[in-house]
Amino acid sequence: MSCEDLVCARCAHPVAEGRCPQCRASRERMHHHGLDGMAPALVLLALMALLFLTLALKHLTGA
Known part of the structure; x- marks a missing residue:
């Protein structure tokens, strides 16, 4: 699953856009596992x- 498929529960926007601090933190966590x-x-x-x-x-x- 990628962050393009996820919708933030806090701001209701795609996590990939990173509109709120929660989105940005989730996106960073998903992309940092390399x-x-x-x-x-x-x-x-x-x-x-x-x-x-x-x-x-x-x-x-x-x-």
Whole structure:
């Protein structure tokens, strides 16, 4: 869902227009989630890459 689809309960205008402080805060909150939601996925991806690299090095060295 995007802010273009939402109507503010306070001013009854589309949230995308940001006419009142509540609209602007909601619009900012909806558009600010970019990297916050990806951080756990990136950490997991890095740990998996490290695990596979470790396993590959052990396989190559024969240990």
